[in-house]
Amino acid sequence: MSGCDKSEAPDHTVTHESATNPQNSADSIKKYAEMFSGCYTVSHDEPAQIKVSQQAQGLVMQMKEPQSANRVWDDPEPLEPIDLDKVSKYFSIDSNNVDGIIGRPDRVFVVAQVKQAYVNIDPTLDSPYLGYILQGANTIYKVECDDKPAEDLSQSSKKESDDVGNITIKPAGKVES
Secondary structure (H helix, E strand, C coil): CHHHCHHHCCHHHHCCCCCCCHHHCHHHHHHHHHHHCEEEECCCCCCCCEEEEEECCEEEEEEECEHHHCCCECCCEECEECCHHHHHHHCCCCHHHEEEEEECCCCCEEEEEECHHHHHHCCCCCCCEEEEECCEEEEEEEECCCCCCECCHHHHHHHHCHHHCCCCCCCCCCCCC
16 A cells, blocks of 8 residues: 555655653753764854754744844754764765754754764865755854854845845745655
């Protein structure tokens, strides 16, 4: 019966961890929190844009807000450990070279910590963290967290030039999970 075949189910349905799963135990969450807690960005020269932390509900991520939001970080979104056998779905690296992987339940954001020994021999990696954001993977960097809001693009563009006020932002379309 193909209706019972779980192989075509989305990743978060197949690997969704229940409270009884050892991967979501208090010890496991603590291990992943120690591995991933901190702030991340896509460039050494940029301030933190994403914060991963452990809160009462478990691992969460938050995005930095613009100054106009009157807060530094947005509302926490849950993160969960992901089985290492799912690494190749998000990154072009063998799962044997990864210490751990976490992601949002919808898999719009996934982070992997690469083993330092592999980072040392792979010239394309200059950070032990890989980020998968909206269907694209890249090296990301763990940086110091700060409490400065992100710069408002609307305010910075008005300062630099009035000619960029005609930018139209279109939705990216359906995000596959």
